[in-house]
Amino acid sequence: MTASSTSTLPVAITATGLTKSYGDKPVLKGIDLSIPEGTVFAMLGPNGAGKTTTVQILSTLIAADSGQARVAGHDLVRDADAVRAAIGVTGQFSAVDNLLTAEENLLLMADLHHLDRREGRRRAAGLLRRFDLTEVARKPVVTFSGGMRRKLDLAMTLVGDPRVIFLDEPTTGLDPRSRRTMWEIIRGLVADDGVTIFLTTQYLDEADQLADRIAVLDHGALVAEGTAEELKRRIPGGHIRLRFADAAGLDAATDLFGVAAPDREALTLQVPSDGGVPTLRAVLAVLDDASIEPEGLTVHTPDLDDVFLTLTGHSGSGHSGSGHSGFGHPGSGERAGAAAKESIR
Structure with a gap:
C-alpha cells in the first residue's frame, strides 16, 4: 500500500503529545501518531525505548501523564470501555493457559467476551481452522511448540473480533519458519479482515516485510517516521x-x-x-x-x-x-x- 493511498483512509489511531514518566525518568516524551485503518504500523526501537509503554497506554492498560489519543474512534480516557471492546492485545509472552487445551483456551476467551455457548463454539472452531490448530485442538497447550503457542495466543485475541490489534514483539523467540507463518497470518488479518495492526518489533526484516509505515522510537521520542523505502x-x-x-x-x-x-x-x-x-x-x-x-x-x-x-x-x-x-x-x-x-x- 502506497503512502498516498494510506493518507486517504479513515484513521484508526491518533495520538498527540503522549508523555509518561516513572519517577524522574521520562519514558515517553510527547509522541504523535496517526495510523490509518486497515494498515500495519510498525514501531521500532531498542530495549527501553518506550515501545511497550506506548502499547500499554493505547490499549488502556496504563494512563499517560499527558496528551490525548483516540483508538477506533473512541477517546482513550472518556471512552476506555469502548476502546477495550474494539481492540485486541498480544503481548511479548503468550498469555495461554498451559493446563487447558487449545479449544478450552478459546472457549474461555469466548466466555470472557460474554458470547453465548453456540457462538463461542462457532468462533473457536473457525479460529482453530484458520490457524491450522484443528488437529491439536484437544491437546494440552503445555505440549505445544513456541510457534503453536503464539498462533493460539493470537487466535485468542481474535475471539472478540477486534478492529485494532496491538502486537508487542509477537515473534520474539520463534524459529524462522514460525516467524514467517506469523507474518502470513498478520498479512491475512489486514488483507482479508481489514484489521489495523500496531506492531512493535526489534526484527528489522519483520517491519520491512509487513509494515505500511514505520516509526523509530528512541529514548522516548519519535526520531523518524515513513515507509521503509522513505527511511532508507x-x-x-x-x-x-x-x-x-x-x-x-x-x-x-x-x-x-x-x-x-x-x-x-x-x-x-x-x-x-x-x-x-x-x-x-x-x-x-x-x-x-x-x-x-x-x-x-x-x-x-x-x-x-x-x-x-x-x-x-x-x-x-x-x-x-x-x-x-x-x-x-x-x-x-x-x-x-x-x-x-x-x-x-
Missing part, C-alpha cells in the same frame, strides 16, 4: 558498485568520478548513489561516452539495519552500538546521488 532513502551510504575485468578499466573509470572509491584488489569501484534510476543512468552514460564497459554492476541501498543504527546508535538486534549517533539529515541520500552526478567530468 534518508540514510547516506547507497552506492553503485562497478566491477572491472582489469586494473586499466578500473583506473580509467576512477578518473571519471571524483567521489568514487576504488578497490584495486577486487577490481571494483563504488560510486555514491541515492539508489534512483536517474543516477544509475547518469553513471552508465558517462562510462559509455568514455567507451568503458564494466564487467558487472550492482546497486546497493541502505537497509533498515542501517536506518536503525544511524537513528539510534544501536544494532538491529537491540545491542548497544558505539553511542547515540543522531539522524542523517533528510535528503542526505539524495545529496549523495547528486554528488556522484556532479563529480562526473
Whole structure:
C-alpha cells in the first residue's frame, strides 16, 4: 500500500503529545501518531525505548501523564470501555493457559467476551481452522511448540473480533519458519479482515516485510517516521558498485568520478548513489561516452539495519552500538546521488 493511498483512509489511531514518566525518568516524551485503518504500523526501537509503554497506554492498560489519543474512534480516557471492546492485545509472552487445551483456551476467551455457548463454539472452531490448530485442538497447550503457542495466543485475541490489534514483539523467540507463518497470518488479518495492526518489533526484516509505515522510537521520542523505502532513502551510504575485468578499466573509470572509491584488489569501484534510476543512468552514460564497459554492476541501498543504527546508535538486534549517533539529515541520500552526478567530468 502506497503512502498516498494510506493518507486517504479513515484513521484508526491518533495520538498527540503522549508523555509518561516513572519517577524522574521520562519514558515517553510527547509522541504523535496517526495510523490509518486497515494498515500495519510498525514501531521500532531498542530495549527501553518506550515501545511497550506506548502499547500499554493505547490499549488502556496504563494512563499517560499527558496528551490525548483516540483508538477506533473512541477517546482513550472518556471512552476506555469502548476502546477495550474494539481492540485486541498480544503481548511479548503468550498469555495461554498451559493446563487447558487449545479449544478450552478459546472457549474461555469466548466466555470472557460474554458470547453465548453456540457462538463461542462457532468462533473457536473457525479460529482453530484458520490457524491450522484443528488437529491439536484437544491437546494440552503445555505440549505445544513456541510457534503453536503464539498462533493460539493470537487466535485468542481474535475471539472478540477486534478492529485494532496491538502486537508487542509477537515473534520474539520463534524459529524462522514460525516467524514467517506469523507474518502470513498478520498479512491475512489486514488483507482479508481489514484489521489495523500496531506492531512493535526489534526484527528489522519483520517491519520491512509487513509494515505500511514505520516509526523509530528512541529514548522516548519519535526520531523518524515513513515507509521503509522513505527511511532508507534518508540514510547516506547507497552506492553503485562497478566491477572491472582489469586494473586499466578500473583506473580509467576512477578518473571519471571524483567521489568514487576504488578497490584495486577486487577490481571494483563504488560510486555514491541515492539508489534512483536517474543516477544509475547518469553513471552508465558517462562510462559509455568514455567507451568503458564494466564487467558487472550492482546497486546497493541502505537497509533498515542501517536506518536503525544511524537513528539510534544501536544494532538491529537491540545491542548497544558505539553511542547515540543522531539522524542523517533528510535528503542526505539524495545529496549523495547528486554528488556522484556532479563529480562526473
